[in-house]
Amino acid sequence: MIELQQLDKTYLLGGKPLHALDQVDLSIEAGEYIAITGPSGSGKSTLLNMVGLLDRPDQGRYLLNGQATEQLTEEQRAALRRAHIGFIFQAFHLIPRLSCYENIELPLLLAERSRAERRQRVDRVLAQVGLAKQAGQRPNQLSGGQMQRVAIARAIVLQPALLLADEPTGNLDQKSGREVIELLEALNRDGMTLLLVTHDPTLSDRARRRLQMVDGRIVSDTTL
Amino acid sequence: MKLVDQLHFNLQLLRRHRLRTGLLLLSITVGVASVIMLTSLGEGARRYVEQEFSSLGNQLLIVLPGRTETTGGAPPIYGTTPRDLTIADAEALGQLPGISRFAPIIAGTGRVSYRSFARDVITIGTNADFFPVRRLSLSLGQGLPADAASLAAPVCVLGARLKRELFGNANPINQWLRIGDYRYRVVGVLAERGESLGLDMRDMAIIPLRSAEALFNSPGLFRVLLEMKPQVSQELIKDRVRQTIRRRHEGEDDVTLISQDSVLSAFNEILTTLTAAVAAIASISLIVAGVLIMNISLISVSQRRAEIGLLKALGASGAAVRQLFIGEALMLAAVGTLIGIAVGEAVVALALRLFPDFPLAAPWWAELAAALIAIGCGLLFSWYPANKAAGLDPVRAMRGEPR
Numbered sequence: 019m020i021e022l023q024q025l026d027k028t029y030l031l032g033g034k035p036l037h038a039l040d041q042v043d044l045s046i047e048a049g050e051y052i053a054i055t056g057p058s059g060s061g062k063s064t065l066l067n068m069v070g071l072l073d074r075p076d077q078g079r080y081l082l083n084g085q086a087t088e089q090l091t092e093e094q095r096a097a098l099r100r101a102h103i104g105f106i107f108q109a110f111h112l113i114p115r116l117s118c119y120e121n122i123e124l125p126l127l128l129a130e131r132s133r134a135e136r137r138q139r140v141d142r143v144l145a146q147v148g149l150a151k152q153a154g155q156r157p158n159q160l161s162g163g164q165m166q167r168v169a170i171a172r173a174i175v176l177q178p179a180l181l182l183a184d185e186p187t188g189n190l191d192q193k194s195g196r197e198v199i200e201l202l203e204a205l206n207r208d209g210m211t212l213l214l215v216t217h218d219p220t221l222s223d224r225a226r227r228r229l230q231m232v233d234g235r236i237v238s239d240t241t242l
Numbered sequence: 243m244k245l246v247d248q249l250h251f252n253l254q255l256l257r258r259h260r261l262r263t264g265l266l267l268l269s270i271t272v273g274v275a276s277v278i279m280l281t282s283l284g285e286g287a288r289r290y291v292e293q294e295f296s297s298l299g300n301q302l303l304i305v306l307p308g309r310t311e312t313t314g315g316a317p318p319i320y321g322t323t324p325r326d327l328t329i330a331d332a333e334a335l336g337q338l339p340g341i342s343r344f345a346p347i348i349a350g351t352g353r354v355s356y357r358s359f360a361r362d363v364i365t366i367g368t369n370a371d372f373f374p375v376r377r378l379s380l381s382l383g384q385g386l387p388a389d390a391a392s393l394a395a396p397v398c399v400l401g402a403r404l405k406r407e408l409f410g411n412a413n414p415i416n417q418w419l420r421i422g423d424y425r426y427r428v429v430g431v432l433a434e435r436g437e438s439l440g441l442d443m444r445d446m447a448i449i450p451l452r453s454a455e456a457l458f459n460s461p462g463l464f465r466v467l468l469e470m471k472p473q474v475s476q477e478l479i480k481d482r483v484r485q486t487i488r489r490r491h492e493g494e495d496d497v498t499l500i501s502q503d504s505v506l507s508a509f510n511e512i513l514t515t516l517t518a519a520v521a522a523i524a525s526i527s528l529i530v531a532g533v534l535i536m537n538i539s540l541i542s543v544s545q546r547r548a549e550i551g552l553l554k555a556l557g558a559s560g561a562a563v564r565q566l567f568i569g570e571a572l573m574l575a576a577v578g579t580l581i582g583i584a585v586g587e588a589v590v591a592l593a594l595r596l597f598p599d600f601p602l603a604a605p606w607w608a609e610l611a612a613a614l615i616a617i618g619c620g621l622l623f624s625w626y627p628a629n630k631a632a633g634l635d636p637v638r639a640m641r642g643e644p645r
């Protein structure tokens with residue numbers, strides 16, 4: 019499903035070049051559950067953003083479902099993101115003025131879906147993440163775990179094949195962190211490919227495949 | 243995003259920031275309303291002039307002594323006088339085919355006194371046809387006698403205000419008053435009517451032509467009014483008038499001819515230009531509103547960086563983000579325009595009730611122009627902030643990094 023070849027990304031940090039991704043090779047099959055660990059600054063988020071088409075590599079190839087992505091325009095990349103990729107962030111990134119329902123509806127608005135379809139899809143994912151009752155509430159009325167579940171609902175409302183979660187439990191207590199992980203794992207069991215960046219070894223141990231990153235390189239890649 | 247969804251999304255945003263929305267709407271409203279109000283002043287002036295002239299009737303031809311070399315522009319009230327226009331000249335002109343009525347006019351300032359009251363007023367000497375030619379009506383008594391052009395009868399007709407000042411509410415008919423060294427009997431009072439052609443008819447005394455000749459001791463005419471028959475071409479009549487004057491003035495047609503049509507079109511042109519200029523000045527306030535929109539949009543872009551990054555991560559293209567921001571400005575401009583038009587028209591309607599004599603009205607193009615300028619400013623000034631938003635790097639924007 020995903021094929022990264024010799025991916026390279028260098029940032030300029032205070033005038034000095036910084037190799038955020040260094041010759042990364044990675045291939046991911048549909049339906050996999052992968053945990054990415056590594057010290058802070060090792061390039062985990064950068065890798066996730068590359069896979070999510072939010073960032074462009076300096077060098078190397080990225081094939082998504084066999085399609086080369088390096089030459090695509092911003093418009094085409096946005097369309098691919100909409101169709102195939104769901105993002106979940108550590109900081110939730112919900113829009114505070116919108117209700118849960120409206121936050122979850124956003125990808126559907128961007129994809130220009132009809133009102134009826136939007137209602138049906140949002141209601142379904144709200145039930146799936148167990149927040150049907152909170153549909154009309156604003157994010158600031160929710161707990162952290164609930165907010166992250168809204169963010170997950172938003173990520174999956176268009177049923178993407180690939181779910182990218184960047185430290186989704188980083189801002190949560192243990193209990194709600196566990197609930198969020200269980201929710202993500204359930205989605206993975208239903209067939210979504212899951213890439214999970216985490217600091218927490220007890221979480222990464224649950225994944226079938228584990229990547230470890232150091233200084234922009236994948237230093238270990240183990241599958242149970 | 244679909245248009246309805248964009249509208250809804252932006253509406254929520256605008257409702258959420260009440261103060262910001264209110265201030266922006268206010269600035270656009272003020273701009274649009276001022277375009278409407280100022281142009282309606284200009285248009286009102288144009289209509290006022292038009293009204294004044296058409297109350298004279300469009301068959302009027304005014305002959306002034308002296309020749310003005312100006313073309314277009316305001317009518318020459320006093321020309322230089324190389325050769326007097328005489329009563330005999332006026333009579334000759336009155337006999338021309340195509341002229342139905344004529345009124346020669348002698349004008350001067352006379353001291354009018356009645357009992358202890360005395361005042362200098364413009365006194366004009368003319369004939370009986372002056373009243374129908376100028377479309378003047380009387381509120382009391384009658385006009386000048388039919389032989390006013392040949393007989394210096396001691397009678398006068400007073401303007402409405404002059405009558406009030408001299409007689410209050412008493413009946414002035416058959417009372418005697420003095421103008422200069424002569425005594426006149428009041429035979430009529432003009433109906434109340436405002437200024438006309440720069441002369442305030444309310445403050446005037448009208449006496450027979452021959453009486454004025456004696457009073458001012460001058461045979462020179464101030465002007466001659468000719469009423470043209472509607473069937474005859476005005477150009478033809480003007481030619482005949484010039485020929486007659488040339489014959490009588492040793493080959494020189496040293497008069498100026500003013501017809502209502504020519505004056506009116508000159509005035510129209512001036513006042514329409516003036517109205518457009520005033521509209522341009524008023525639209526500066528819309529440009530100020532536009533700058534305000536730009537300023538506030540830029541603030542909004544930097545405040546909403548995380549949101550913009552998120553929208554992009556969720557699959558919004560740069561074009562979609564740009565559309566959202568421009569759409570927000572356009573919504574403000576459209577709503578502000580509607581409120582501005584309503585406010586402007588309401589003020590105009592109110593002013594019209596307070597000053598019913600002045601025909602205030604926004605010209606047909608004012609609303610269109612105000613709307614176009616407001617929307618144009620919205621578009622122009624939101625372009626830069628919108629592009630800035632569209633160009634944000636989603637990863638950095640969501641991290642909350644500056645730039």
Ligand SMILES: Nc1ncnc2c1ncn2[C@@H]1O[C@H](COP(=O)(O)OP(=O)(O)O)[C@@H](O)[C@H]1O
Binds near residue numbers: 038
């Ligand atoms: N937009 C950027 N500009 C400059 N440096 C960046 C940018 N994004 C990431 N980096 C740098 O690249 C390195 C890898 O970052 P990141 O992928 O966020 O690491 P991780 O997620 O593993 O903590 C870090 O040193 C970070 O400072």
Ligand SMILES: [Mg+2]
Binds near residue numbers: 062063064184
């Ligand atoms: Mg990170």
